[in-house]
Amino acid sequence: MKFNLLHTDKHSKARVGELHTDHGSIETPIFMPVGTAGTVKAVHQRELTNDIEAQIILGNTYHLYLRPGLNVLEQAGGLHKFNGWQKPILTDSGGYQVFSLVNSRKLTEAGVIFKSHIDGSSHLFTPENVMDTQRTIGADIIMAFDECTPYPCDYNYAKNSVALTHRWLNRCINRFNETEPKYGYEQALFPIVQGSVYKDLRIQSAEYIANKNCVGNAIGGLSVGEPAEDMYAMTKVVTAILPTDKPRYLMGVGTPVNILESIALGIDMFDCVMPTRNARHGLLFTSNGIINIKNEKWKNDFSMLDENGTTFVDKEYSKAYLRHLLVCNELLAAQVASIHNLGFYLWLVKQARVKILEGTFVEWKNKMVIMLAQRL
Amino acid sequence: MKFNLLHTDKHSKARVGELHTDHGSIETPIFMPVGTAGTVKAVHQRELTNDIEAQIILGNTYHLYLRPGLNVLEQAGGLHKFNGWQKPILTDSGGYQVFSLVNSRKLTEAGVIFKSHIDGSSHLFTPENVMDTQRTIGADIIMAFDECTPYPCDYNYAKNSVALTHRWLNRCINRFNETEPKYGYEQALFPIVQGSVYKDLRIQSAEYIANKNCVGNAIGGLSVGEPAEDMYAMTKVVTAILPTDKPRYLMGVGTPVNILESIALGIDMFDCVMPTRNARHGLLFTSNGIINIKNEKWKNDFSMLDENGTTFVDKEYSKAYLRHLLVCNELLAAQVASIHNLGFYLWLVKQARVKILEGTFVEWKNKMVIMLAQRL
Numbered sequence: 187m188k189f190n191l192l193h194t195d196k197h198s199k200a201r202v203g204e205l206h207t208d209h210g211s212i213e214t215p216i217f218m219p220v221g222t223a224g225t226v227k228a229v230h231q232r233e234l235t236n237d238i239e240a241q242i243i244l245g246n247t248y249h250l251y252l253r254p255g256l257n258v259l260e261q262a263g264g265l266h267k268f269n270g271w272q273k274p275i276l277t278d279s280g281g282y283q284v285f286s287l288v289n290s291r292k293l294t295e296a297g298v299i300f301k302s303h304i305d306g307s308s309h310l311f312t313p314e315n316v317m318d319t320q321r322t323i324g325a326d327i328i329m330a331f332d333e334c335t336p337y338p339c340d341y342n343y344a345k346n347s348v349a350l351t352h353r354w355l356n357r358c359i360n361r362f363n364e365t366e367p368k369y370g371y372e373q374a375l376f377p378i379v380q381g382s383v384y385k386d387l388r389i390q391s392a393e394y395i396a397n398k399n400c401v402g403n404a405i406g407g408l409s410v411g412e413p414a415e416d417m418y419a420m421t422k423v424v425t426a427i428l429p430t431d432k433p434r435y436l437m438g439v440g441t442p443v444n445i446l447e448s449i450a451l452g453i454d455m456f457d458c459v460m461p462t463r464n465a466r467h468g469l470l471f472t473s474n475g476i477i478n479i480k481n482e483k484w485k486n487d488f489s490m491l492d493e494n495g496t497t498f499v500d501k502e503y504s505k506a507y508l509r510h511l512l513v514c515n516e517l518l519a520a521q522v523a524s525i526h527n528l529g530f531y532l533w534l535v536k537q538a539r540v541k542i543l544e545g546t547f548v549e550w551k552n553k554m555v556i557m558l559a560q561r562l
Numbered sequence: 563m564k565f566n567l568l569h570t571d572k573h574s575k576a577r578v579g580e581l582h583t584d585h586g587s588i589e590t591p592i593f594m595p596v597g598t599a600g601t602v603k604a605v606h607q608r609e610l611t612n613d614i615e616a617q618i619i620l621g622n623t624y625h626l627y628l629r630p631g632l633n634v635l636e637q638a639g640g641l642h643k644f645n646g647w648q649k650p651i652l653t654d655s656g657g658y659q660v661f662s663l664v665n666s667r668k669l670t671e672a673g674v675i676f677k678s679h680i681d682g683s684s685h686l687f688t689p690e691n692v693m694d695t696q697r698t699i700g701a702d703i704i705m706a707f708d709e710c711t712p713y714p715c716d717y718n719y720a721k722n723s724v725a726l727t728h729r730w731l732n733r734c735i736n737r738f739n740e741t742e743p744k745y746g747y748e749q750a751l752f753p754i755v756q757g758s759v760y761k762d763l764r765i766q767s768a769e770y771i772a773n774k775n776c777v778g779n780a781i782g783g784l785s786v787g788e789p790a791e792d793m794y795a796m797t798k799v800v801t802a803i804l805p806t807d808k809p810r811y812l813m814g815v816g817t818p819v820n821i822l823e824s825i826a827l828g829i830d831m832f833d834c835v836m837p838t839r840n841a842r843h844g845l846l847f848t849s850n851g852i853i854n855i856k857n858e859k860w861k862n863d864f865s866m867l868d869e870n871g872t873t874f875v876d877k878e879y880s881k882a883y884l885r886h887l888l889v890c891n892e893l894l895a896a897q898v899a900s901i902h903n904l905g906f907y908l909w910l911v912k913q914a915r916v917k918i919l920e921g922t923f924v925e926w927k928n929k930m931v932i933m934l935a936q937r938l
Contacts, residue, residue, distance in 0.1 A: 224886065228893040231878065254861070254886040262864050262882065270878050485630070488638050498608065502646050506638065510600065510630040517604040517896055 187326070187374040187401050189433045197548040199425060199452035202539050205402070205433050207326045208371035209266065209274040212241045214433060214454035215538055217445065217531045218276060220462065222246045223253060224269045227462050228520040229528065231270050237497045238528045239536075242274040242326075244457045247319055248283035251309075252302055256322045264324025264369045276457070277325035279316050279378075282334045282406075282438070293333070295350070313357035317365065317375075324369050329404060330358045332378045337411040344382035348391050351380045359398065374401035376435060379424050382407055383416045392427035402433040402455075409438045409458075418447055425452035442471050442534055442558040446551045449538050461531045465523035468512045471530045475560030477505070479523070484509045491522070497529035563702070563750040563777050565809045573924040575801060575828035578915050581778070581809050583702045584747035585642065585650040588617045590809060590830035591914055593821065593907045594652060596838065598622045599629060600645045603838050604896040605904065607646050613873045614904045615912075618650040618702075620833045623695055624659035627685075628678055632698045640700025640745045652833070653701035655692050655754075658710045658782075658814070669709070671726070689733035693741065693751075700745050705780060706734040708754045713787040720758035724767050727756045735774065750777035752811060755800050758783055759792045768803035778809040778831075785815045785834075794823055801828035818847050818910055818934045822927045825914050837907045841899035844888045847906045851936030853881070855899070860885045867898070873905035 193202040205212040219226045219234065221243045226234055234240045245265055254268070262268035265275055284291055284300050291300035297312030313331045320328040332351040335344055355377050362375045377395045381387030395403055405424050408417045421436060428434050435455035436448050445456050461471065470477040472492050477484070484505040491508060492500040499522045511519035541547040569578040579590040595602045595610065597619045602610055610616045621641055630644070638644035641651055660667055660676050667676035673688030689707045696704040708727040711720055731753050738751045753771045757763030771779055781800050784793045797812060804810050811831035812824050821832050837847065846853040848868050853860070860881040867884060868876040875898045887895035917923040 223890045223892060224883075225892050225894045228897070230875075230894065230897065232874065249890075253890055254882070258862060258882060258886070261862055262880075267864070268880070268883055268886075270880075270883070486634060486637055488643070499606075502607065504638075504644070504646075506630070506634060507600075507644055507646070510634070510644075514599045514625075514629055516599060516601050517893060518601045518606065520893055521604070521606065521897065 187372055189402065189431065191431055193543055194430070195542050195547050196545060198450040200449050200538070200542045200547050201430075201452060201454060202542045203433060203454055207274045209272065209326055210241070212274060213536075213539060215449045215535045216241055216455055217535045218242045218244050218455065218457040219528050219531075220244045220246070220457055220459045221269070221271075222459075223249045224265055226524070226528070227466070228517070228524045229462075233525055234271070234528075235273070237525060239532050240273070240528065242276060243271060245275055245277045245323060245325065246280070246283060247277045247316065247323065248280035248287070250277070250323055251280065251319055252304055256319060259324070260322050260368070264322075266324060274326040275324070276327035277320045277323050277329065278437070279320070279329040279331040280311055281332050284311060285334050285336070295353075297331075313354040314361040317358055317361040321365055321368055321373065326371070326373060327402065328362065328373055328375045330355050330375060330377045332380055332406055334407050334410070335380065335382050337382070339382045341384055344380075344384055344387055348380050348387050351378065352391070352394050355395070355398065376400060376402045376404045378404045378406040378437070379428070380407045381420070383412050383420060385420070385423055388420050388423045389427065392424040396428050400432070402435060403428045404435040404437055405453075406437045408436065409440050409444070414444065414447075417444070418451060421448055421451045421453065442531070443555045445531075445534065446538060446555055446558070449535075450548065450551055456535070461527035462524045465527045466520045468509075468519070468523065470523060471527050471558070472562070473530070473554075474557055475562045476558075477562045479505060479509045479512055491526055492530070495526060495529060496533045497525050499525045500529070563748055565778065565807065567807055569919055570806070571918050571923050572921060574826040574927075576825045576914070576918045576923050577806075577828060577830060578918045579809060579830055583650045585648065585702055586617070588650060589912075589915060591825045591911045592617055592831055593911045594618045594620050594831065594833040595904050595907075596620045596622070596833055596835045597645070597647075598835075599625045600641055602900070602904070603842070604893070604900045605838075609901055610647070610904075611649070613901060615908050616649070616904065618652060619647060621651055621653045621699060621701065622656070622659060623653045623692065623699065624656035624663070626653070626699055627656065627695055628680055632695060635700070636698050636744070640698075642700060650702040651700070652703035653696045653699050653705065654813070655696070655705040655707040656687055657708050660687060661710050661712070671729075673707075689730040690737040693734055693737040697741055697744055697749065702747070702749060703778065704738065704749050704751045706731050706751060706753045708756055708782055710783050710786070711756065711758050713758070715758045717760055720756075720760055720763055724756050724763050727754065728767070728770050731771070731774065752776060752778045752780045754780045754782040754813070755804070756783045757796070759788050759796060761796070761799055764796050764799045765803065768800040772804050776808070778811060779804045780811040780813055781829075782813045784812065785820070790820065790823075793820070794827060797824055797827045797829065818907070819931045821907075821910065822914060822931055822934070825911075826924065826927055832911070837903035838900045841903045842896045844885075844895070844899065846899060847903050847934070848938070849906070849930075850933055851938045852934075853938045855881060855885045855888055867902055868906070871902060871905060872909045873901050875901045876905070
């Protein structure tokens with residue numbers, strides 16, 4: 187797996203690159219739709235490819251480990267063969283879900299014992315078995331098993347947690363290096379910078395991670411409830427340290443505004459459930475601002491969903507029709523809105539890429555962040 | 563609107579025809595997917611057109627009248643413009659829903675007063691206003707307002723009900739003839755034969771309806787819980803009377819077996835929620851029989867959904883993957899299974915048409931009804 191940094195903006199730290207994997211190349215900056223249980227909710231695989239033009243999707247290790255389970259995934263020949271998605275897949279480590287979804291868990295040096303949110307059964311995640319699990323899922327990009335601290339998090343907890351995440355990282359790297367891909371294509375391990383909102387911890391963690399010389403690096407523990415200013419400040423601290431010739435992935439971020447601001451800080455990769463989750467609640471992101479399609483004002487608005495939109499739903503369905511679908515709890519509402527929002531996110535990062543190459547990114551970004559935050 | 567009867571089978575009463583409407587031609591026999599609230603659940607309009615190859619869909623007057631309501635539909639320019647479906651639409655009269663969905667209703671000579679199942683508000687449906695409503699929805703084919711008797715139904719009730727349905731039909735025809743299409747394309751009214759499972763009432767009703775000389779005729783009040791033998795017996799009685807040069811529509815039918823048997827009895831048009839509703843519960847209809855995808859046996863079956871299937875889902879998703887989606891309550895499960903089932907229903911009627919033209923329909927049908935009823 188190889189990352190080519192093609193261009194860095196003169197007026198910001200924004201970058202344009204290409205990440206080459208055995209399942210195809212990814213043009214950065216990129217947004218990665220989240221396919222929790224091996225499906226991006228309400229979206230067909232061919233719609234992801236042809237309409238949304240996704241280049242890489244996420245799978246959640248925690249969910250896939252529980253269902254369909256590793257036996258099924260291994261017999262299928264990995265997640266790509268199981269769900270029919272031909273392009274790259276990144277899996278998270280399950281750490282975030284273990285700390286956010288699960289009520290009952292026990293954290294030790296060895297790992298985390300937790301109870302499934304589905305049936306209450308007990309499971310153990312360790313740095314080692316999480317590497318094995320992601321090998322079996324067959325992700326192109328495997329994430330290190332870390333502790334994702336909540337917000338707020340006191341300094342001492344965050345400090346000890348970073349140290350644990352670093353010790354776990356060494357175990358992840360050892361196990362990763364001792365094992366082979368299962369399905370014939372290359373898999374890469376990305377370590378994760380932690381440190382909550384504490385600058386010194388972020389610096390320490392970024393330096394530790396940078397020294398591991400992995401194919402790419404991630405920033406975790408942000409977008410967990412802290413003010414956006416803290417998120418940007420921490421991102422800025424970390425991107426100043428992480429190597430420039432490796433892709434940087436800001437985990438779980440974010441709104442369209444968050445994404446543009448973070449691109450300006452030198453981030454290359456993003457994922458977030460927001461475009462799909464908000465779609466299911468009728469919130470549409472557009473280049474003119476945010477639409478809450480449930481509002482009465484759209485009831486008689488027969489204009490197309492988004493005149494600037496790039497997907498078929500934007501030109502084939504009206505605002506009034508989508509509102510009707512949503513009000514009636516029709517499944518098609520989630521389908522239409524999810525395709526729209528994901529199409530918009532992919533358009534946004536593609537536009538950012540064009541603007542960076544043109545040298546007009548900062549100017550464009552400063553205009554866009556005002557438009558994007560408007561409520562229509 | 564014009565129906566051309568192209569061929570009648572020598573060995574059965576099966577027929578091949580073409581129904582020409584201002585929104586395009588329909589090749590009969592045909593199955594019409596049900597789009598209750600202006601959407602065939604979980605299916606995009608372009609999938610209906612390109613993948614399922616639907617030629618006409620249904621809308622439910624009761625549902626559309628309540629939501630989005632006639633104001634919105636009229637401002638949109640009718641349902642075709644509202645939902646983006648370009649081909650013909652048939653609307654039922656709302657009678658069936660008023661009698662099946664609603665707990666509180668009062669039937670009089672004038673019409674039916676009922677309370678909405680959504681908000682409890684009171685509404686009145688009369689033969690006249692139901693014609694107006696379907697004019698406003700903009701259906702190509704408008705159904706008469708009838709009383710759909712339940713099963714079982716005692717003879718005297720059924721007899722009085724048929725008489726009421728006939729009186730209402732006259733009012734429907736009068737109103738229909740006094741009014742004009744609202745959106746510039748032709749609308750046709752189909753009357754409905756009733757009479758429960760009583761041969762003499764069915765004969766009387768079929769003769770009454772036949773004499774009205776409408777563009778097409780429908781058979782209602784079947785597939786409401788009676789044994790299949792009764793349904794076939796009543797259908798046979800009625801198709802012997804209805805004019806051969808008009809299309810016959812058997813309302814709310816049915817399983818793939820029901821459809822083939824009814825084609826053999828001279829039926830041209832069908833609708834049913836079964837392919838979409840059963841899809842959402844994981845029941846797939848295939849040319850080899852019925853699959854309950856939730857069954858453990860499909861957990862590790864990575865073969866494609868249906869090797870004989872005609873839609874993209876049959877070739878792009880495996881049985882194990884669909885099972886996983888359904889077990890996880892993923893929206894994509896309903897999407898995949900609905901496209902499969904509707905694609906199968908459309909394939910089935912298209913195959914029937916080919917076999918009728920070839921003169922091999924009965925032989926083929928007799929083999930198919932055994933296969934289709936198998937549990938895989």
